[in-house]
Amino acid sequence: MTGFVGQDQFLSWGRVERVHQDVAAPAFRDELKGLLAQPDNRSLLAVGLGRSYGDSCLNGGQRLIDMTRLDRLIALDSTGGIVQAEAGLALGDLLRRIVPKGWFTTTVPGTRHATLGGLLANDVHGKNNHRAGSFGRGVRRLSLLRSDQGQIDLASGEGSDLFAATIGGLGLTGIITSVELELTPIRSAWLDVERIAFGHVRDFFRLAAESAGSHEHTVAWIDCTARGSELGRGIFQRANWLDDGDLVPHAESALSVPFEAPSALLNSVVIRAFNGLYWRLQKSGRARQRMHYAPFFFPLDKVSHWNRLYGRPGFYQYQCLVPPSAAEAAIEELMREIEASGAASALSVLKTLGPSRSPGMLSFAREGATLALDFANRGAPTLALLGRLDDIVRQAGGRLYPAKDGRMPADMFRAGYPEWTSFAAHVDPRFSSNFWRRVAR
């Protein structure tokens, strides 16, 4: 029987916050009930691979249930395209089983090192959001284990509030023990990818609008380190699945950053040089290319633990969403604010999200444009900059993505997610997280 063990090694992806937590890693589903029935009143939180950047997957001083050993497939229907699995199964592991059989998940985030439970609890969005909607749209059923109601099986389309609360519910509605997903057929593991350089945010929005009908996958990299008239330059990528029958899955990556880098490594000079170089390489590179899904969807997975490059202080990701009407002006303003601050975002990604409704009460994805930025943690100046970005996002009627957040003020969360009060009624009384204590108390 697996028990809780105190440790301080479980970090979120941004590595900013370091907390002590009692962690249990059960190997079988039947152990979960016992883990929920702890005599004292410290709270619990189930977590996956810790790919959330901030503190939504942390429960400092309390308890964590590491779900990653619960990674078994329960049933795979490779004719009908339906898979049922334990919630700790990693997306990459699943793709290695289903791609050779001609299936893919309805959408994927920018990393394959995320568990099904984590993808569901953040209701993640992918490059095909304008077509497929968020991850939760592919969820047919889920099993939830709660401290007050025991095991509950929920299905989509039944109008269950608890189902809607659990999708995008940040792990607060109980332990997701298993998930049933609908899959999408593919006829190749490869995509036809086109890259188009653009000089201004305006051009990005034109390209995005023009590609939404013709391309299943779109995303743009923005050079947030460019200045003056070059501000807002970037590379727009759009792609469609090929149908050449080559269904070879990805291989596991071999490269890794073994240790924390000195924190001065990713300073703004290096980041500017890197972004400038990337811009020149991409601009002059081949415009159209046959590309495997792994480098296309998961470019950062090529080097595991790349987050250690930010060194001991870690980094913040800032991901906002602004509604369509305000999008162009707001994105420009955000970039100008960053330029003025002198801080450099190492990696900036811009994408438009489609109108399809996300099924979760707290789902982040809705129609608009989303910008994701990575900033090394330099303490007060970094937080001050993010505060100024908050003002712009708020003005535009936008909101921030909890999966990426480790600092937004409570009122920012509440303004962005007015449904949070009805959501709160579904939170398991024994569950909590650093994020939740920060925004809801």
Add this chain to the structure above:
Amino acid sequence: MSRVIVLGALSAIGEATARLYAADSARLVLAGRNIERLEQVGSDLIARGAAAARSWQVDFAACADPAGELERMAAHLEGPVDAILLFFGALGDQALAERDPGEAARIIDVNFTAAVPWCLAAAALLERQKAGALVVVSSVAADRGRQSNYVYGAAKAGLGVLVEGIAHRLARSGAHAVTIKAGFVDTPMTAHLKRGGPLWAKPATVARDIRAAAERPGRPIVYTPWFWRFIMLVVRNVPAFVFHKTRL
């Protein structure tokens, strides 16, 4: 397509190894004590490509007739057995074992006494087949007695000598036997220890070496991950007056 018997299929390392065989459409017998868990592991292995995964409920320490039981498992595989893999074991509580002879006996029982008849039965079966591998998971703890886990280490050392003898016995038969000396692996067995750092391996990493050992005769002792061979070379050769100053 290989045919494999997994003794201790609910161990984290055992399950990880079974997954490697499943990906190549193996037929598997999964033996362990908890039938529901075995069924869960079996469904997963089928979804991962296994041609068959048969759950087999058995308490290895309480089985009256390991040889007969092993024969029945083999019969289920419908053909010659390619590998018999032995994973069951328990770390136990060293401090408790020093106070309570019952705990010491339990550690010796699970890791050694219970394993012996299963190894001997496997040796006989493979010898008759003139093919196949017996792979038994021991530990680097068996290489030198250390204050933190020497009862466990002693049991695993005994098991290692047994399997070494079986390897010798099988040497000209066409079958072979291997002792796996595993280092620190991140599994439920070690959940209570402080983990992390470069010495800790994932079950999947160790599993690859176990499978390779089953398929390649000629190396009766395999350290996994490989660097433990060198670490243990040093550990074995540190003079006692130095070693005794450590708290290893």
